[in-house]
Amino acid sequence: KAGVTQTPRYLIKTRGQQVTLSCSPISGHRSVSWYQQTPGQGLQFLFEYFSETQRNKGNFPGRFSGRQFSNSRSEMNVSTLELGDSALYLCATQEAVNTGELFFGEGSRLTVL
Amino acid sequence: GENVEQHPSTLSVQEGDSAVIKCTYSDSASNYFPWYKQELGKGPQLIIDIRSNVGEKKDQRIAVTLNKTAKHFSLHITETQPEDSAVYFCAASLSGGSNYKLTFGKGTLLTVNP
Numbered sequence: 001k002a003g004v005t006q007t008p009r010y011l012i013k014t015r016g017q018q019v020t021l022s023c024s025p026i027s028g029h030r031s032v033s034w035y036q037q038t039p040g041q042g043l044q045f046l047f048e049y050f051s052e053t054q055r056n057k058g059n060f061p062g063r064f065s066g067r068q069f070s071n072s073r074s075e076m077n078v079s080t081l082e083l084g085d086s087a088l089y090l091c092a093t094q095e096a097v098n099t100g101e102l103f104f105g106e107g108s109r110l111t112v113l
Numbered sequence: 114g115e116n117v118e119q120h121p122s123t124l125s126v127q128e129g130d131s132a133v134i135k136c137t138y139s140d141s142a143s144n145y146f147p148w149y150k151q152e153l154g155k156g157p158q159l160i161i162d163i164r165s166n167v168g169e170k171k172d173q174r175i176a177v178t179l180n181k182t183a184k185h186f187s188l189h190i191t192e193t194q195p196e197d198s199a200v201y202f203c204a205a206s207l208s209g210g211s212n213y214k215l216t217f218g219k220g221t222l223l224t225v226n227p
Contacts, residue, residue, distance in 0.1 A: 004156070033214065042219035043157070043202060056214050059114075090156055100145060102215065104156030 002026065004105035006091050012111045018079040021108045023091030025072050031094040032074040033102065034066060038087045046089075049074055078110075086112045115140040117205050119218025127226050132190045134221045136203035139184065143205040146179060146186050147215070151200045160201075161188070193225045 005024040013019050025032055034046040045058040049068035066076040072093075078085055088109050092102035116139040126132050138146075144165040149157035163170045163177045163186065170177050174193075179186040190197055200222050204215040 035217075043204075043215075043217040045214040045216070048214060058214065092156075100162060101147070101159045102157075104149075104158065106154070106156045 004029075004091055004093050004103055006089075006105035006108050008108060009106065010109050010111075012113060013081050014113050015081055015083060017081050018077060019081060019110060020075055020077045021089055021091075021110075023074045023076075023093075023105060025074070025091075025093035026095075026103055029093035029095050029103070030072050031096065032068055032072065033092045033094075034074070034076050035090045035092065036060075036087045037090055037107070043090070046076065081112045083112050086110060115143055115205055115207075115216040117203060117216050117218045119203050119221060121221060122219065123222045123224070125224045125226060126193050128193060128195060130193055132193055132197070132223055132225075134188045134201055134203065134223070135185065136187070136205075136218050137183075137185050138205040138216075140205070140207070141181075141184060142207050145206045146177070147204050147206075148175075148177060148188050149202045149204065149217075151202065151220075153199075157202060190223075193223075195225050195227050198223060198225045 007022045031050045033048040035043045037043050047066050048056045052068045063079045068074045088107040090107045091105045119136045147162035150160045151157040161177050163179050174191045176189045200220045202220050203218045206215045
């Protein structure tokens, strides 16, 4: 099976722009979660989607949003980028909700200048 | 919400020595405790996990112990090898409910010196 695929792997944006990141889960995985990883804060939960519905959301401002498509692929969007949004954004998938193991992609590294 | 503290933030050992990483959690309802290893340039990968109905679990050179009373769990790596060098994250969650999310510790950078 192919692993979790995230695109793009690297991107540079300037303050005020918006960005969309994509995640293709492992075949058969219907739950997709997003995490932000920074050196100071570690891994922080953004949101989780299952069957195109957001089931849980972390403590991030409304500038961070996401969606899931019928084929389980997910996108997350960050609008009005700030310098502090520079981070590695990780997507993690599960076969079903609450089964335990998360399978992570390699992440999308966003740099905001 | 859940809060997970992880110590130490960095750990350097000699090849063949043991390494221990400790975590505490705040929510007594948490019942699932995974450990993830993240190598440079890669996403985290599950190496071992434990559920609250078990006190200890072992898989070859790695083991995890859980003390529910103290809300404390630890990762033990024996006979460390250079390829064990990575960042290790502990996490806690309430598994089984509709609101599933992992709360991670801030990570431990383990360096195994040959």
